Amino acid sequence: MLTLGTAVATDSPRRSGVVRQALPALAAYLAVRATGLAVLTVLAHRAHRPVVKLLSAYDGGWYLGIATNGYNTSITYAGGQLVRTNVAFFPLFPELIRALAAIGVPAAYAGIALAAVSGVAAAWGIFRVGAEIHSPRLGVMLAALWGVLPHALVQNMVYAESLFTALCAWALWSVLTRRWLLAGVLTLAAGLTRPTAVVLVLAVGLSCLVAVVRRADGWRPWAGWVLAPLGLVAFWGWCATKLQRLDAWFWMQNAGWHSEFDFGADTARSLVKVVRGQQRLGYVVTAAVLLISIALLVVLLVRRQAPWPLALFAAGAVLLVVLQGGGYFHAKGRFLLSDFPLLIPIGAALIKLDRRLQIALLVVLAVLSGWYGSYLALEWRLSP
Structure with missing residues (x-):
């Protein structure tokens, strides 16, 4: 069993050479994402569609609108229905875009660059978590697997998922290493990035409370506990x-x-439609991602492959996605991008394979991820 604060002594990252030890993970992540983007570039060229516009489309337009024009807090109705506004989108990501745009970077390019840098930061954080609970080899594999998920293209789009995942990964690593103040600050920032930060607040906040009850680390767990929910609340x-x-x-x-929240009614209806063959590819892949995620969560919990804060975060994220309704079933795969602990059972199995087979599998997955992401960007008419 892997417990909080433990690691394999002979294979755990040392405090020195932190960047050097992360290089294999970052190289693997960048390689698989470059492969996926290369597939998109080729298919976009054939379709005569600019890649920059594809990467800044869908929800990217809402984020760029906030970065450029701010929030629309008006309340208007059309046909008896409330007109949706951009207050549904959290502020940290568009404000960072605004900051880059203020120094002369075009907003779309700023958003794409911010997503890419955040993706690297997320891969680094995921690596550190994997190395902390098991070994650097697992950390490298988790970072690479995160980059070949079916919806991994979103990691390079003007979406907040990469930034949010980076904040979650580093906050959870901070919990594992008992850096309570840092965990609180990062969770606060996550609360300004996506509403699903409520799950991170729960995991980090409860971890801080456990430390308080155990009278460990003085005032720092108290500070982490106070800071964690402030982003969401603000x-x-x-x-x-x-x-x-x-x-x-x-x-x-x-x-x-x-x-x-409809307690899973919409999710259940959509799954039934997929089973009956009444849905398009985007729904079929989303259904597969959702069902596999539930199965991986069961394996993660039954085999006790992660410390309880990671397990709590993973379970809470899956539960949140399952219970959410309102016709956004097609986006559930994207909503699960930040739930990287679900990859632990797969990563633990793959690191036992021959290195050449690992590389071959990752290349195949990177190409498939690139193709599916291209399909979503070029053919799908809803948000990825």
Whole structure:
């Protein structure tokens, strides 16, 4: 069993040479993402579609709109329906785009660059988590696997997923290494990035409380516990002030974006349609990703392959995606991108294989991921 704060003594990262030890993981991640982007570039060229526009499309347009024009906090109705506004999107990612645009970088390019850098930071954090709980070999494999997920193209789009995953990975690593203050700060930032940070707040906050109960590390767990939820609370409070109702953000999500918790009813209906062959490829792949994620979570928990904060984060993220409804079934695979602990059972199995076979599998997966991401960008008419 892998427990909090443990690692394989002969194979764990040392404090010195941190960057050097991460290089294999970063190289693997960059290689698989370069492969996926190369596939997109070829297919986009054949379709006469600019790659930059593809990478900044869909939700990227909303983020770029916030970065360029700010938030729209007006409340208007059309045909008796609330008109959706961009307050559904959290502020850290577009504000970082705005900061880059302020020094002369075109907003779309700033968003793409920010996503790419965040992807590298996420891969690094994932590596550190894998190395901490098992070995650098597992860390390298987890970073590479994260880069070949079916929806991995989103890691290079003007989406907040890469930034959010980076913050989650480093926050969880901070918990594992008992850096409570850093964990709190990173969780606060995650709370300004995506609403699913509620799961990270739970995992980090509970870890801090356990340390407090055990009277470990003095005041730092207290500080981490206080800081962790502040990002979410701050943005939701801002929304409440601007829209003049306490449940403002949730109300806009429900009435404007038709996204709500329906206790899995929409997920169940969509899965039934997929089984009956009534859905397109995007739904079929999403259904497969969702079912595999649930299976991996069961394996992760039964085999106790991760410390409990990672397991809690993984379980909470899956539960959140399953319970969310409102017609966004096609996006559930993307919503699970940040749930990297689910890759631990796969990574633990793959590192036992011959190195050449590992590389061959990753190349195949990178090409398939690139093809599917290209399909979503070029053919799919909904958000990836």
